[in-house]
Amino acid sequence: MKRLLITGAAGNMGKAMRQRLGHLAETIRISDIAPLDDAAANEEPFACDLADSDAVLRMVEGCDGILHFGGVPSENTFASILDSNIRGLHNLYEAARKHSKPRILFASSNHTVGFYRQDQFIGVDQPTRPDGLYGASKCFGEGLAQMYFHKFGQETAIVRIGACWPRPTTVRMLSIWLSFDDMASLAERVFKAPYLGCPTIWGVSDNQPKWWDNSASAYLGWVPKDSSEIYRSELERNPGIPDRGSSQAKWQGGGFVDDPIYTEPPRALNR
Amino acid sequence: MKRLLITGAAGNMGKAMRQRLGHLAETIRISDIAPLDDAAANEEPFACDLADSDAVLRMVEGCDGILHFGGVPSENTFASILDSNIRGLHNLYEAARKHSKPRILFASSNHTVGFYRQDQFIGVDQPTRPDGLYGASKCFGEGLAQMYFHKFGQETAIVRIGACWPRPTTVRMLSIWLSFDDMASLAERVFKAPYLGCPTIWGVSDNQPKWWDNSASAYLGWVPKDSSEIYRSELERNPGIPDRGSSQAKWQGGGFVDDPIYTEPPRALNR
Amino acid sequence: MKRLLITGAAGNMGKAMRQRLGHLAETIRISDIAPLDDAAANEEPFACDLADSDAVLRMVEGCDGILHFGGVPSENTFASILDSNIRGLHNLYEAARKHSKPRILFASSNHTVGFYRQDQFIGVDQPTRPDGLYGASKCFGEGLAQMYFHKFGQETAIVRIGACWPRPTTVRMLSIWLSFDDMASLAERVFKAPYLGCPTIWGVSDNQPKWWDNSASAYLGWVPKDSSEIYRSELERNPGIPDRGSSQAKWQGGGFVDDPIYTEPPRALNR
């Protein structure tokens, strides 16, 4: 690729992907609403508020591929979610449609299905059960991506990310952890695939406990290499196995199912 | 019920339901953004812009049930859809949550699945395939309703309405027509059911050609009585059988699949 | 048939079937643990405790078909259920195996699936979810019937009866009522079918609200004729629509899901 756009490039996942995916394009256009003062040699910073359609249009121009990590990453006020994840996503797809439809990897979330229990093994074709406004905004995003695919041929990999962090930090995360390396290898496959279409993919490493069936996207040949199992004994001691009957123990969405409807931005949570 | 709220009460479907469902409550609160100067004796007009959260909160107060037909009813600009169908729906559910969670019948749409072909027989559990921004907004709405149900116990009947008009006017409508009487009998069952949950229901009469499997909501005991078949011969002559290969002939969403992304409000269309 | 055996012949359903199915055989052997002093001309009383294997062996001898309604018909002490529905059923199948394997219609129950919610539409192939010891005993019975079929070729129609009474008496029964006439027409089909195999059949009339999919036994050509709908308005007034959130409103098994484990026989219940 000539130019790959990474939105949300100042976030943890954005930074980790910039380190790992620089070889995918001659130039990596990095974008965020937060400052980006650490650009590498082949990186091209582009400050952008996703809610600003003109800015988004310019941001997408000239890009051959998009890693869309931007937007609100967790439960928040409806106003924030509306601006970033709904209005912002529409801006992105309109910009892509007007600029040659570069492939998009769209970071959706396991919180589209947070109200399935942990003993339910689900495929990507089962109905969504979002656990909050954040999850509902991702349902909109998935529908939007599907629509742009069927209507305009815009290809998107919808990746329902579990928890993409340096390492798992709770027992629940043993089931949903996605390592940075596995996220990176997935992105490679998405941009190299001869045919992508518009698959929904569970973004999760090769952990032993499994909630999600990824066979529908097996055609991509993505095989995650990391496993959370090496962290199990440590995490079972600290922070410990969650209480039986708690949301952390029972629901795929964990603590999100308990969230209130926020009227002001929540402080960061560890789930 | 003491008070039943009907939103979109100045529209065709709203008017038709006001005529048929007055007996369901002592008072029918009728609401619309358009003027409501034809209130009947037991009707209580309440002008309201759904995008105004305070107004919506007052509108819902004191209601035991809600027929939510309000919002943009067809493909439109993103700004319009965002205000009415996304922000407006969130306002409605927040208002319901704060006011004792009256049962809601939410008018969703067949345009959540417009990109299925007409030779596909689908159930409510199959993934959505919206055919435009309008359809994508309804995907958000269905996700929101599911979330309020699982999180707060708010019951909703999600009704994917086919085409609710006095009579079918095209050959495609022979498959998706929902008569006013059948819509009314469905509403009765929804409000009388001992347990509602949060079902998704195909809002369609007992037409001979069928695209949709309603067995998942058979527990409600709703049995539509009307059939489009009596209009077939007339419609096959005029406007006539759609051309083979046209969207009207092939896709469940009909002409919606051809719609552009509107930058200004479209003129009304007959599909 | 030469001789048709009806067990539980002194019960309500037994009596109703004796009135309707006398033409199926030259002699109707009627059996019960309770006295049978009202035998008709072609009826042959045979008092029998199902827990007595020798008596059961004699009871079955010479019969070409068996309508097995005997046993405990509702939640009860484990001792009662064990004797009648487990030991008794084993006695019956052993007797049938030793006496030419007459076809059996086995009265199983909707309480094998009582822990499905009323908004779940289920087929006979979905896992059982019994709501008490009575329901669990029927799971044993269904397994026993399947085993005798696969191992010995013994044919059985496993009929999961909803509520077979003269008329429905609660709103929940609008969904599960089986009229005596429909039960009788089912029995006719079962004994006349060229091939029966070992189907599981939902024993329910053609009611409007439906929980159960009977397509797997459509080959029998049984089409129930009665509908509970004519009783709806009366029952919605009295005893009335059950409270939202009550077991009567939510679970297929109704009040059975609330039953304790009985230590002495319960008084008759109206559910």
Place this chain on the structure above:
Amino acid sequence: MKRLLITGAAGNMGKAMRQRLGHLAETIRISDIAPLDDAAANEEPFACDLADSDAVLRMVEGCDGILHFGGVPSENTFASILDSNIRGLHNLYEAARKHSKPRILFASSNHTVGFYRQDQFIGVDQPTRPDGLYGASKCFGEGLAQMYFHKFGQETAIVRIGACWPRPTTVRMLSIWLSFDDMASLAERVFKAPYLGCPTIWGVSDNQPKWWDNSASAYLGWVPKDSSEIYRSELERNPGIPDRGSSQAKWQGGGFVDDPIYTEPPRALNR
């Protein structure tokens, strides 16, 4: 239509359709390998051996629609089946491809699934289980039709006909009978449908005992009107209910499952 081709026009089903479907086109081209000396006013006889590709090419020229009943209608020698049902069908599709791809109604058969038991309720998407060479030839035909659809856009209605006779003559036929009138109404829907695609349809009347799920073709709006039930009591007496354990009683294909591999043409059989 200008011209509708009916092959196998000298057979029973061909004759019955000529009587009922003359209104579908200005001219009905009737074809058979047997003599056709009873042409009606708007009928145009065309003698043709399906194994002769040049003749088939001329036969199809100028036709807007094809009812393909020609070929060997039952189990036969492999040589006969090869010529008529395999080579002949290929000739037909090649001719159609070269002559504007008129819609085809292809008479397939229940003998594609003859090795399902009668207590199995099957849809058109389940794997075929042919019961003889005739059934296997129809598997080829169905595959060929699917291929011409996906590769060239040739539309076909694959109709798995049960038993299309003036009336059912055996108890097994109570389940599979297709009346001439229902066959005719199906043909009308097939040729009038805005979009046909390449559905597989069970060709069976509205009989009470059902083996086959036609929901996948419900979009055509075909609703058969006749039922075999009026013939039941007569047929249960004569020829009588088939013996338990016989192929007539157990298999969907009836006596075909017992057929040998013929080395010379079999005499006509009544199954």
Place this chain on the structure above:
Amino acid sequence: MKRLLITGAAGNMGKAMRQRLGHLAETIRISDIAPLDDAAANEEPFACDLADSDAVLRMVEGCDGILHFGGVPSENTFASILDSNIRGLHNLYEAARKHSKPRILFASSNHTVGFYRQDQFIGVDQPTRPDGLYGASKCFGEGLAQMYFHKFGQETAIVRIGACWPRPTTVRMLSIWLSFDDMASLAERVFKAPYLGCPTIWGVSDNQPKWWDNSASAYLGWVPKDSSEIYRSELERNPGIPDRGSSQAKWQGGGFVDDPIYTEPPRALNR
């Protein structure tokens, strides 16, 4: 755990688990109807007849977890099965209900599905097809466990054990062998899982030939480590590949499908 109960502790599997799972609790209460004269330091023997409800009540008191291997382990007389596997199991669940509902691992069996053929790949949600009275008693047990879960919140891991022996001894056992180590690691996961629910689990090692789909319990993160493959060449020589057409070759239940209904206890069989 403070105290873990192992029933059937004098049997082969019980002994093997005592050796491997001593670390799971401070005290292991070991119980059997047979003598237990080999108790280790942290083991607490408790002789108990499962049919004695008072004894079972005392046996369960004070336990935090139960490994229930007790009962008749193979086909037997109905009287034996009734006492141990039906009455005994009810006693166990009643005791658990009265004593704080410790988690139970219940040893069910592949003989609940013995009448599936070996070329059928089945999940835990498919209907049971028991191959004898032993298998039918396990159908009762599974139903009972499900009922106590839904009704009282009692968690159980229903483990359908294949063949838990030191090593496989027949070719059929190559498909169903469960090593002692894998059984032990499964038990660990069951007692450590934050949420257990009431899953049905195929108790089978990571053998190459597979009949059973365990994805429904993948959430537990149990990954068996052993494989029967190392024993293949030896077993194919001796005792040798079973005859084509034999029960050992065709049915999942192997020789159990041929068992008679025992009237006296069978001698031990090697299957």
Place this chain on the structure above:
Amino acid sequence: MKRLLITGAAGNMGKAMRQRLGHLAETIRISDIAPLDDAAANEEPFACDLADSDAVLRMVEGCDGILHFGGVPSENTFASILDSNIRGLHNLYEAARKHSKPRILFASSNHTVGFYRQDQFIGVDQPTRPDGLYGASKCFGEGLAQMYFHKFGQETAIVRIGACWPRPTTVRMLSIWLSFDDMASLAERVFKAPYLGCPTIWGVSDNQPKWWDNSASAYLGWVPKDSSEIYRSELERNPGIPDRGSSQAKWQGGGFVDDPIYTEPPRALNR
């Protein structure tokens, strides 16, 4: 085995199997329509045109197993396909039926499903969608094999071979490559299995990108060992990733979906 027949023994796959499977029988009868002048010590050449039924009958006589690779291996004229793959296959099954029904491994093809897209993950039970006359002839062959199994007990392993070559040579082949060693190990399992039945098996190595679900034949215990992944980087450079939108990129059948209906034999193609 005493004697194993390999048809198509002069072809690439035939030769590769002769090298690897000589140990399966005392004598390997090798057959082809092409000359076989390289017979090894235990090989018994038998020149045979599959269209010649008498020759085929002699070819099969005395064989205990058949590896059927003979016939036209790719898209071709209908006349060639008819003779080799339809008439020839019928000759083979008739010969097998007359000579003790030796087990057959029948080389079917992925071109039975060539019109599925590459992003569809399919099982063997989904309907076929052949991509040409070659694929349609294999649909006939699969039906024929099923019929001989149900009717006569003839066991066949239907192997839908992806691309069995020394190594993959295109990017599409990374998904469908079957190594010679994996083909050989599959053949071993097929001939050694105690029960074979008539499974359909995807003949594909353990490649990372997967289109096909082989769980239905997991009972055979076949575990392919090779993976195409080692060839990926080379093939992505040369011949390179196929153009987006090309048949090579989109359809499982690759270039076959573009093939014309041949009127003379096509030159060999590299797909």
